[in-house]
Amino acid sequence: MVNDFCRFLSKISIIIIGIIIIIPILSGFFGFFFPSFNYFPILGKEEFSLNYFYISMNIPGIYKSIILSIFTGLVSTVLALFFSQIILLYFFKTKFYYYIKIIITPLIALPHITMAIGLIFLLSPSGLLLRSISPWLTGFDRPPNSYIFPDEYGFFLILGLMLKEIPFIILVSLSALKEFSATKIFDLGKSLQHSSFSTWFILIFPIIYKKIRLVVFIIIAFSSSVVDMSLLLAPSTPSTLSVRILQIFQSSNIESFFIASNLSLIQLLVIITLFIFWFVLEKIVKLQYFYIFFLKITSFKSQFFKFVILCFGVSLFLLSFIGIISSILWGFSEKWYFPNFFPNDLNIDSFLSFYNQNESLIFISIFIPLIVSLLSSFLTIIWVELLDYLNVKKTQFEWIIFIPLFIPQISFLIGMQSFIIFFNFNSFLMPLIFVQLFYVIPYCFIILAPAIREVKSDYIKIASSLGINRIERLLKIKIPLVFPSLLTSFAIGVIVSFSLYVPVYFIGAGRVTTLTVEALNLALSGSKQDLGIATFFQIFFPILLLLTITLINRKTIKWKI
């Protein structure tokens, strides 16, 4: 009787959680879908029509923006995938292999925007790179009048996206590599007289790819609709589609809301097109002929080629590190005019004044991620446990959780925002935390859920035979067993939430801002000093968090299975 009631209760809660997840996703989607067809009764539009498609398509330069978005999204994903594998394969079976994770972890922890800022400090005409060779080599006593950065075609946006995605792909590939005997396959390939390169790409990469496919699609969706990085690195006449949407949305008439919604739908279509293209690409690569062709062109064992690619890969890493270090240096410097390689003066005055003026901003920027990530990990555990209790074996429907990652952030939030105004929340913090959950839960879920589900049923059986109830089993056996995963999921959750830009911009509506939003504003207003300090905080907290987590991990894990 009691048991029946419990089952009923958990069924109800599963349904409630499902509704809580699905309704906002639907409202976020319909919030831009219907307005783009001229239908939004709240704002007095009740007739379906296609006139906004016509208007959108007649916006000057919109085709260029769309092509730019497609181009940057696609090229950056392909290149990031390529270079991540190159780096892995050349370090595979060397003693450096174990250090890769340590090197890439801080890079993953950085917000996207920090990477972009690092590139600006390094590569702009007055950046560190040109300073290092001016005036003694170049003869420049002032920044050259050149049109290099940002470029017309979005190459720097691609570079920025790549720098951020490579470490991410390496990380997921590393955990994929653990799941099968890669070493054996690698040795087998080598024994068949293949080069490391072709061994990797023909024998090992397909296995990795199967396991990281979801991540690749997430990256495609993200990089073809990124807003914050585009604002800094993309060309501005015209910019990418996502930036155009933002600009149009910022206009002061209601009409522009409908145009922005329509463009949001187009942005979603862009992503769907890219997905279809990618499916076709996958099919082509799977063809036998392609394998043979690939084998032919990669069977060489040129040391030179290896060297060049590796150098390129390593210099990519160096780029991001140097850029970020120089941006922090700016935070502590004064009168650092071109072409000086070092600042004339170093002090912490501006650092302190920034801190004093933005204390609450810094606090809230840390507070939100902690809460969001805690909630996400908690909800994931509850969800998995409830499904386990109800003995639900088919979990395919869980892909719903990942939907927010495939819908462009800007589209989703434009949709969401119209509902939030309608509901008239007085607090801006709660809706923001709620919306952030949708972006954080998928990451927590992808790390935590498999870990919990893979806890050996033997332990659970023994425990239950000893009369230990479900809750105790969860707290005393499952959670301690998956504790490392729980910590990782928490850390990743914090990092993801910490670097979110679009949700804070839209839902926070200026009343709640975070360091990421503030850093972007500073970057746009050209205040290099404050930007450097903001960057410092943006790096400091994620890294502090990672260090703490590693430490806790070492201290608490006494036994492993």
Place this chain on the structure above:
Amino acid sequence: MYLKLANNLTKVSFKIFFICMFSIISTISNATGKKKDWEIKTREVSGQTIFFHAWGGAKNINSYIKWASDEVKKRYNITVKHVKVSDTANVVARILSEKTVKRDNNGAVDLVWINGENFSVMKKNNMLLTGYWIKDLPNSKYLDFDNNPSLLNDFGISTEGMEMPWGVSQLNFYYDSKYIEYPPRSAIELKDYITKNKGRFTFPQPPDFTGTSFLKQILVELIDDKSLLKSEYVIHKHKNTLNPLWKWLDQTTPYFWREGKNYPPNYLALTELVAEREIDIGMAFNIAHASNAISERKLPKTVRSYIHKDGTLANVHFLAIPYNSGKKTASKIFVNFLISPEAQLKKQDKNFWGDPSVISVEKLDKEWKNKFSILPRGIATLSNKELTMKLEEPHPSWVKAIEEGWIEKYGSNN
């Protein structure tokens, strides 16, 4: 339940009583009544929080607003939260959508820093508190509304007392006198300068406020019949009026910074570019901008300001209360403080903001007169005499025409 009801009832009846009393008193003695009314109001709103939506891009302005907020907190126990907006059009759009969904009270915005096109949109859509409220504020007596029509006109549109003047701005340019002897002082001279110094001039990308204003400045200088700009832009009548501007841009754009294929996002970004000597000339609406940047060590000490020979665009910026603010009285009290001699003096102080005051010094008593007269001007700030040549802002409707034209011709083709 009943207790609460009774409590509320007494409160309401007290309020009605007071309102009746004061309406009676005020008819008897308007002046003293107003004053007492004001005092009671300030007591009533103690403890309230208002959201002041104001552009938050400049550090010195933000710290000035912070100072003013701290002061009203101390004096009236009103908490002012500065919502740092990046584009005031956003705020207008937000209030407009609130109005459309009929959220007619307790809107998100209690006070907004505004002028020009954004004001005209808000006025047209009845989104502002009306009723000449600005004259109810005790400190409005320091503003010379009678002799200074610009205080009641926003880009040629009558404010009808819906917005309180807060400060005066004028488009001005700056350059490093160490490297440039004579900066170009007109649209024609500037064109010469740009074509001779490839890649050393740019302006913030429209629809940025300063960027669009720069285009307006050029248009005003080049156009034969300036009176055309005072009327509303009508596409079939005025399309060719913009041609001098497009011609000027056709000739100069290839010589801009980054060949005119990329533009800085706002006027603050220009500061950095001038400091690094990527470009030669910067521009701002705040006449003390260059001086501020020098004292913040963002620009070298040799930087100086200048304006064009025929003058530059000048305008007043205002504070307005949205119709659906739930804290109108508290907002008024904050506005009243912002136009007090004390707050205006601090605003004009180059160490804080350097924005010229809107109050008439003649209307002040001796002590304050003196304080205003001894206020030092920044090293790169022009004197009032040098700033006398002022150009009138075109009708707000021209902004959109210029912006859209520019985006179509130069902002989306590269």
